Amino acid sequence: MRSPSTLRDLARSELEVGSRKYRYYSIPALEKEGYDIARLPASLRIILESMIRNYDGVSISDEDIENLLKWNPKSPSGEIAFKVARVITQDFTGASLILDLAVMREYVTKIGIDPAEVNPKVPVDLIIDHSVQVDFWGSPESLRRNIELEFTRNSERYRLFKWAATTFKNFRVFPPGIGIIHQVNLEYLSKVVIAEETREGYIAYFDTLIGTDSHTPMVNGVGVLGWGVGGVEAEAAMLGQPVIIPLPEVVGVHLYGELREGVTATDLVLTITELLRKKNVVGKFVEFFGEGVSSLSVPDRATIANMAPEYGSTLSLFPVDEETIRYLRLTGRPEDHIALVKKYMEIQGLFGSRSGDGIEYSEVVELDLSSVEPSIAGPSLPWQRLGLADVPKSFAKFVEERRKKPGFLEKRVSIDGEEITLKDGDVVIAAITSCTNTSNPEVMIGAGLVAKKAAELGLSIPKYVKTSIAPGSRVVTEYLSRSGLLAYLEKLGFSVVGYGCTTCIGNSGPLPEGISNALSKDGIMGVAVLSGNRNFEGRVHPDVRASYLMSPMLVVVYALAGSVNKDLSREPIAVTPNGPVYLKSIWPSRKEIIEIMDRYVKPELFIEKYSKIYEDAPEAWKKLEAPKGVLYEWDPKSTYIKRPPFLDDFRPDREPVIEDIIDARPLLILGDSISTDHISPAGRIDPESPAGKYLLEQGVSPKEFNTYGARRGNHEVMVRGAFANKGVRNKMLQDKGISGGYTIHYPSGEIMSVYDAAMRYMSEGVPLLIIAGKEYGLGSSRDWAARAPRLLGVRAVIAESFERIHRSNLVGMG
Numbered sequence: 001m002r003s004p005s006t007l008r009d010l011a012r013s014e015l016e017v018g019s020r021k022y023r024y025y026s027i028p029a030l031e032k033e034g035y036d037i038a039r040l041p042a043s044l045r046i047i048l049e050s051m052i053r054n055y056d057g058v059s060i061s062d063e064d065i066e067n068l069l070k071w072n073p074k075s076p077s078g079e080i081a082f083k084v085a086r087v088i089t090q091d092f093t094g095a096s097l098i099l100d101l102a103v104m105r106e107y108v109t110k111i112g113i114d115p116a117e118v119n120p121k122v123p124v125d126l127i128i129d130h131s132v133q134v135d136f137w138g139s140p141e142s143l144r145r146n147i148e149l150e151f152t153r154n155s156e157r158y159r160l161f162k163w164a165a166t167t168f169k170n171f172r173v174f175p176p177g178i179g180i181i182h183q184v185n186l187e188y189l190s191k192v193v194i195a196e197e198t199r200e201g202y203i204a205y206f207d208t209l210i211g212t213d214s215h216t217p218m219v220n221g222v223g224v225l226g227w228g229v230g231g232v233e234a235e236a237a238m239l240g241q242p243v244i245i246p247l248p249e250v251v252g253v254h255l256y257g258e259l260r261e262g263v264t265a266t267d268l269v270l271t272i273t274e275l276l277r278k279k280n281v282v283g284k285f286v287e288f289f290g291e292g293v294s295s296l297s298v299p300d301r302a303t304i305a306n307m308a309p310e311y312g313s314t315l316s317l318f319p320v321d322e323e324t325i326r327y328l329r330l331t332g333r334p335e336d337h338i339a340l341v342k343k344y345m346e347i348q349g350l351f352g353s354r355s356g357d358g359i360e361y362s363e364v365v366e367l368d369l370s371s372v373e374p375s376i377a378g379p380s381l382p383w384q385r386l387g388l389a390d391v392p393k394s395f396a397k398f399v400e401e402r403r404k405k406p407g408f409l410e411k412r413v414s415i416d417g418e419e420i421t422l423k424d425g426d427v428v429i430a431a432i433t434s435c436t437n438t439s440n441p442e443v444m445i446g447a448g449l450v451a452k453k454a455a456e457l458g459l460s461i462p463k464y465v466k467t468s469i470a471p472g473s474r475v476v477t478e479y480l481s482r483s484g485l486l487a488y489l490e491k492l493g494f495s496v497v498g499y500g501c502t503t504c505i506g507n508s509g510p511l512p513e514g515i516s517n518a519l520s521k522d523g524i525m526g527v528a529v530l531s532g533n534r535n536f537e538g539r540v541h542p543d544v545r546a547s548y549l550m551s552p553m554l555v556v557v558y559a560l561a562g563s564v565n566k567d568l569s570r571e572p573i574a575v576t577p578n579g580p581v582y583l584k585s586i587w588p589s590r591k592e593i594i595e596i597m598d599r600y601v602k603p604e605l606f607i608e609k610y611s612k613i614y615e616d617a618p619e620a621w622k623k624l625e626a627p628k629g630v631l632y633e634w635d636p637k638s639t640y641i642k643r644p645p646f647l648d649d650f651r652p653d654r655e656p657v658i659e660d661i662i663d664a665r666p667l668l669i670l671g672d673s674i675s676t677d678h679i680s681p682a683g684r685i686d687p688e689s690p691a692g693k694y695l696l697e698q699g700v701s702p703k704e705f706n707t708y709g710a711r712r713g714n715h716e717v718m719v720r721g722a723f724a725n726k727g728v729r730n731k732m733l734q735d736k737g738i739s740g741g742y743t744i745h746y747p748s749g750e751i752m753s754v755y756d757a758a759m760r761y762m763s764e765g766v767p768l769l770i771i772a773g774k775e776y777g778l779g780s781s782r783d784w785a786a787r788a789p790r791l792l793g794v795r796a797v798i799a800e801s802f803e804r805i806h807r808s809n810l811v812g813m814g
Contacts, residue, residue, distance in 0.1 A: 002033060004055045004065045011052050015204070015347055017340045022195065022204040025053045028349050035069055039360045041250040042350050043285045043317050044071060046206045046225045049348070050082040053205060059083075059242050067247055073362040076249060081242035084208045084226070085194055086123045087234055090181045092130040092682065092709040093212035095157060096231050096783060097238065098164045099644050099713055102632040115630050119169040121240030125189060126161060127174040127181040130682075131710055132498035134431075134509035137468045140490065142497045147177060150498070151620040153706045156640045157713060162626030175617035177499050181211070182218040183435040183472030186302055187331050188610045190224045192320060193344045195337070204344050210237055214309040214780050214805055215533060218435060221302030222327060223320035223345075228309065230805055231783035232812030248314060249362035250285040251276075255292030257370040261590055264443050265300040266531065266551035267375045269436070272304055272367065273311045274377075274385040279365055282312035282775075283804045287361070292369045293318065293353040298327035299440035306436045307533050309779070310382040314804060319353045320345045332607035374569075378548035379527070380537045381673065388569040388583075391548070395425050395564050398546055399525055408565075411522045413514035415463045422464055422518050423563070428511060428526035429544060430465050430559035431503035432494060432552040435472040437531040441601045442593055444476055447494075447552035448485025449588035449596075454560055455488050457585065458576050462562040464515055467493040470502040474609045474616065479600045494556065504532035505780075506683035507707065508541045519543040529558040534779060536675045538727040542684055545727075557583060639698050641713040645791075661767050661795045667758060668723060668743055669731040670772040675779035676806055680718065680788050681725045682709035682780070689741065690720035690755040712784055715791060722788035723754045758792035768792065772799040777806025786813040 002010075010033060011025040027045050031037050037045065051065050060081050067078035089097060105115035131154045136145040151158070158176070165173040174184065191207045209226040210216065216228040229243070237243055253276075259268060276286065286308065288301070296304075301318040308316040320341070328338050345351040377385050379398045386394055400406045408424040422428075437443050461467060469489060471477050477496055480486040489495075501507065508528070510516065518524040520543045528540040528547040535547035548564060558564065561573045572580035609616070627633055634643050670678075685692050685705040694716060695705055708724075711717040723730075724741040732744050738751065745757045752760075761768055770789065776799035777785060786809035789797070797810060 004052065004062050005057070007033070007065070008052050008055050015343060017343050018336055020202060022202045022340070023200065024204045024344065025049055026348065027052075038349070038358055040071065041252070041285070041287050041359055041361060042319065043225055043250060043287060043315060044068060045348070045350065046208065047080065047082045049206055050084070050208060051080065054083045054242075071247055073250065073360045076247035076362075078247050079244055080247055081244045083240070083242045084122065084210050084237055085205070086125070086209045087120070087238050088125050088127070088181060088185055088189070088209060088211040088213075088216065089234065090130050090213055091126065091128040091157065091161065092712055093231055093782060094126040095160065095713045096644070097212065097235055098160060099641070100235055101168065103644060105631055109631065120171055120238040122170065122238060124171045124238055125174065126164070126172070127178070127184050128158070128161065128176040129180045129500040130505060130507070131157070132176065132470075132500040132502060133507040133707070134466070134468050134470070134497045134502050137466055137495065137497050137509070138493045139495055142495045146498045147618050147620070150176060151618065153704070154710060155620075155624060156638060157710065158621065158624055159626055160632075160641055160713070162624060163632060166626055167630060174613060175621040177618050178613055178616070179471070179473035179499050180435040180438070180501055181213055182215050182306065183439045185219050186222060186439055187473055187475065187606060190219050190222055191337070192223055192324070192328065193341045195340060204340060210234060210243060212783075215306050215435070217308035217315045218302050218306035218439075220305035220308070220315050220317045222298050223318055223324050225315065225317060227315045228805055230786065230809035230812055233808055248283065248285045250287060251279070251281050251313070252359065252361035252364045253286060253288045254290040254364055254366050255288055255296075255369055256290050256366070257292055257368045258295045259369050259372055262587060263372050263374060264446070264551045264553065265296070265303040265440055266437055266443060268300070268369065268372050269304045269307050270375045270377045270382075270385045270549065271372045273307050273383045275365065275367065276311035276313065277383040279363070280312070282801070284313050284362070286313040286316040288316065288318050289354055291353070292367075294321065294323060295369065296323070297442070298323055299442065303436055303440055307382065310533060312803070320350060321352045330601070330603055330606070332603040332610070374554070376548045376550040376554060378535050379546035380535060382534055382549060389567050392565045392567055395527070395546060399424055402525070402545065409522070409524055411518045411524050413464070413518050415512050415514055418463065420462075420464060422515065422524055422526070424525045425563050425565040426526055427465050427529055427558055427562055427564065428515055428519070429503065429508055429528035429530070429541060430461070430467050430555050431508065431528070431530040431532070432469040432555050433502050433530050434504035434532035436533045437552050438470070438472040438476055441479065441597050443531075443552045444480065445483065445485065445593050445596050446588055447556050448480055448483065448489055449592060450553050450556045450586050451488040451492050451494065452485060453586040453588070454556070455491050457581055458578070459560050459574050459581060461493050461559045465493070465559050465562060466508070466511060467559055468497040468503065469494045470498050470500060471496065472499070474499060475605050478605050478609065483596050483600045485596070492556070492559070503528070503530055503540055504534070505709070506539050506541070506677070506681070511541065511543065516543060527564050529555050529564070531555050536677050536727070536779060538725055539677050539683070542726050553587070557586070639695060639700055639714060639717070640711060642715060644715055661769075664767040664769045664795060665746055665761065666732070666771050667754065667761070667768040667792065667794060668728075668770050670770070670776070671729065671731065672773035673775045673778060674772050676777055676782050676785035677779055678723065678725045678728050679777070679785035680708070680722060680782055682782070683707050685711070685721070686724070689724050690753050691717045691724060694720050715787070718784050719788050719791040720755045722792055755792070762793045767795040770794055770797045772797065774800045776802050777810075778803040783809050786810045790814065
């Protein structure tokens with residue numbers, strides 16, 4: 001092989017678009033040297049361009065490039081290192097990054113280095129979207145009141161973010177109330193091709209990124225290569241270090257045919273999630289190709305790519321084609337940049353949906369789009385896909401498994417002074433939420449049309465259903481409002497409650513007291529229906545054990561039905577004085593949806609909303625004063641932000657030592673599919689939990705607890721919150737019927753909280769293990785699922801298999 005520096009010179013080329021010239025590195029040019037570049041999947045070619053462009057012989061070595069050029073699809077070996085163009089993060093995971101950078105500045109100050117030198121080396125965007133909760137719903141005032149409460153709870157954290165935006169170079173913060181990280185990335189931040197001005201003129205290269213959120217692959221839908229990582233990897237990338245990964249297998253998914261009338265992109269992604277989970281694509285790259293791709297819009301593709309973590313792949317890349325160009329134009333990207341994107345992708349041989357001929361995939365999976373049927377997924381895993389007829393049976397089975405006996409319960413409850421009967425299977429939360437679906441105008445307008453038809457037929461939603469809409473960007477509200485559909489959604493109770501992740505990440509807020517007591521004290525199994533991407537038990541709400549994922553349109557339908565115990569493929573949704581109303585009576589045609597899209601979803605909306613990001617920010621954000629200074633001033637009384645301890649023992653001259661683990665004891669013994677939600681919950685803090693007791697000791701009242709996610713800047717809360725999820729089932733306690741964050745201390749045999757047991761073991765000098773089954777650490781990328789066990793004294797996790805991001809986090813924490 002020629003030296004990479006020679007290859008770099010050979011690849012260096014120039015292109016001209018309009019009146020501007022750009023340097024770039026041509027991957028097809030390497031064909032002249034005998035390298036079969038055309039056989040490589042698109043994802044590996046994009047990475048190769050980055051490696052060639054950034055080659056320095058040290059951080060990216062000769063061996064890295066040689067490994068990629070010799071990639072064996074059936075048995076890839078070796079590692080590759082490549083540098084990403086940018087990093088994205090959100091306020092839950094981003095807080096840890098900022099605090100670590102703040103401590104780094106302190107450290108370099110002590111050794112005589114200017115702390116202002118500690119900055120991200122690549123652009124970082126932090127979007128505040130994870131903090132808003134659904135405390136108020138069902139009224140046009142819900143949005144304003146939720147924002148007010150958001151700032152009451154989080155102003156201290158938000159001052160930290162404002163400080164970061166002013167003190168760090170290459171660090172930008174998007175205020176609360178703008179949208180969800182991945183939708184903002186898709187609609188606004190992603191460039192597809194980056195044009196960077198340098199001293200030598202402009203250079204063009206592929207837009208690549210990593211994000212501290214597992215659903216970062218959503219941007220793969222617009223042809224941008226990126227995936228989710230843990231906080232440790234993100235910090236390294238921010239500081240200019242390469243991302244190091246084992247050479248992956250690349251699975252090609254051949255799509256052919258077209259979706260049938262009445263079938264949505266949500267139905268498709270749930271089908272793909274089920275299909276690829278069975279194929280075991282964990283840790284692999286996935287690429288979509290074939291004639292079926294061209295029938296999918298970019299929002300459809302983004303919906304599919306968004307759920308890559310749920311089917312297990314590292315990324316799920318779609319090609320850049322004419323549909324991509326249409327989307328860039330629709331979302332208001334400048335015409336000169338669109339021209340650059342098309343020419344650059346063409347000249348790199350990556351424009352259009354390739355048929356797959358000549359490309360070497362590790363495996364090819366086939367899917368006929370016309371075979372997809374209306375689907376939902378649940379009751380507790382995203383890959384539990386169901387046809388509508390199978391939903392009642394799935395819930396009955398779930399109840400029987402949990403109660404160890406068949407049959408349903410019911411309870412009389414009072415809501416707003418009215419007595420009603422609440423039964424197992426009744427829908428208590430119905431949320432149009434998550435960038436997975438709110439980024440797709442087709443299903444959002446579809447939901448509005450379902451609401452319109454239902455309202456016109458006199459249908460209403462039962463009082464026990466908590467309804468909400470949380471769009472991923474302000475553009476959504478604008479086109480729903482201008483089309484008149486928002487009024488119908490509001491009439492049914494679906495008012496806009498915030499611009500953030502809300503219910504999808506467990507920020508569903510409180511339920512009415514009567515409902516809450518029926519679920520938590522009387523054992524009624526209520527259900528959540530949501531247009532999100534995850535439904536692990538207890539994630540949406542700690543008292544709601546069963547959750548079903550579905551399109552926004554079906555969220556409205558199931559809210560109207562009020563229960564999942566109906567077969568909506570043949571039973572009526574409801575019965576009015578004029579007779580039964582069936583699904584087909586309120587389901588819009590695709591023609592109706594497209595007509596409204598064409599009329600109201602325009603480039604001007606995107607340009608207007610994204611040009612006023614800071615102008616449209618909440619007044620409370622504008623008035624919030626940021627701390628001054630290069631070094632962060634820690635407040636010893638703060639219960640939100642404490643100086644993290646992870647660098648306390650760091651010495652640059654000390655070699656890392658791996659010590660044997662002797663006489664360890666298991667802290668927990670767990671089963672399969674333990675999610676990072678189980679390990680480090682993000683939602684409500686129970687006053688009776690170790691974290692709740694700690695906050696009470698600090699003088700914090702329960703109504704001011706906020707969530708675990710919002711408290712990630714305080715390691716004292718987070719270490720106490722480890723395994724506090726009510727859905728945790730420790731096999732050490734299985735014969736005692738105890739679930740949640742409890743374990744047995746040995747040799748005493750005492751049952752106590754996980755935190756208390758860990759502290760006792762620590763005082764006794766006993767190292768700890770966690771033992772688990774398959775798929776340990778699936779779900780969110782949250783690094784606290786690795787940080788907290790480390791602070792508990794856990795030295796190793798022994799599991800049958802690990803999800804990729806969590807395994808990386810564990811390694812990063814030692």
